[in-house]
Amino acid sequence: MLKKILRIIFLLIISIEIIALILFFARPHFSTRNIQKSKSEAISLLPDSCEEYVTHANQLNDSVRNYLEQSYLSGIGILKYYREIKPKIDSGKLVLIENNRHYLLDTMYYSYPFLTVKSADLLNEIGEKFHQKLKNTHLKKTKFIVTSLLRTVSSITRLRKRNRNAIKYSSHLHGTSFDISYDEFDNPKKLSAAEFEYLKEILAQSIFELRNEEKCWATHERWQTCFHVVSR
Numbered sequence: 001m002l003k004k005i006l007r008i009i010f011l012l013i014i015s016i017e018i019i020a021l022i023l024f025f026a027r028p029h030f031s032t033r034n035i036q037k038s039k040s041e042a043i044s045l046l047p048d049s050c051e052e053y054v055t056h057a058n059q060l061n062d063s064v065r066n067y068l069e070q071s072y073l074s075g076i077g078i079l080k081y082y083r084e085i086k087p088k089i090d091s092g093k094l095v096l097i098e099n100n101r102h103y104l105l106d107t108m109y110y111s112y113p114f115l116t117v118k119s120a121d122l123l124n125e126i127g128e129k130f131h132q133k134l135k136n137t138h139l140k141k142t143k144f145i146v147t148s149l150l151r152t153v154s155s156i157t158r159l160r161k162r163n164r165n166a167i168k169y170s171s172h173l174h175g176t177s178f179d180i181s182y183d184e185f186d187n188p189k190k191l192s193a194a195e196f197e198y199l200k201e202i203l204a205q206s207i208f209e210l211r212n213e214e215k216c217w218a219t220h221e222r223w224q225t226c227f228h229v230v231s232r
């Protein structure tokens with residue numbers, strides 16, 4: 001009798017083990033789920049420094065829809081021809097922009113070196129910030145390059161013949177906008193690729209801070225390698 005009971009218990013244990021083995025191999029995701037969970041927990045614990053670095057340049061992403069109307073309202077209207085600029089200067093609506101200790105003007109074929117007073121102040125403020133940030137570095141003598149300022153309908157038409165991507169309804173028509181190059185800087189010494197990258201980021205940071213203070217809108221233009229800035 002005892003022998004029979006022991007045999008039944010033995011068969012029972014064997015059957016349980018067989019069922020457990022079948023379950024384990026038939027549904028393997030049961031076993032990997034915990035591994036995946038611990039993996040994602042580990043990733044969530046990684047320090048911030050392991051995340052992809054977001055540059056200030058990439059955060060300058062205002063679209064023309066955000067500001068075109070406000071730019072028009074705070075600007076000088078739209079000028080058709082170059083000859084219409086002088087009356088705006090005489091009435092104090094536009095001021096001449098010239099090279100100074102912070103920046104140089106590029107040779108401009110499709111724009112004129114004028115801005116509204118508020119926009120000229122903004123450009124100077126960017127210049128001040130940029131130099132303040134470089135003050136204690138070996139790059140302190142660097143000047144940035146302004147590549148575009150006021151445009152007229154006539155100059156935009158000429159530009160569009162050359163560059164079909166140029167926007168017809170540009171805020172450059174309002175005297176509120178300017179472009180600053182980020183792949184060209186003026187410096188007594190020859191700059192390395194790393195120094196160019198650094199200067200681009202310092203320039204972007206200067207603009208970014210003023211954008212946070214709601215003094216401007218700004219866009220990182222990839223095609224034209226410049227920061228397009230609109231005073232606010």
Ligand SMILES: [Zn+2]
Pocket residue numbers: 148172177178179227228229
């Ligand atoms: Zn622009």
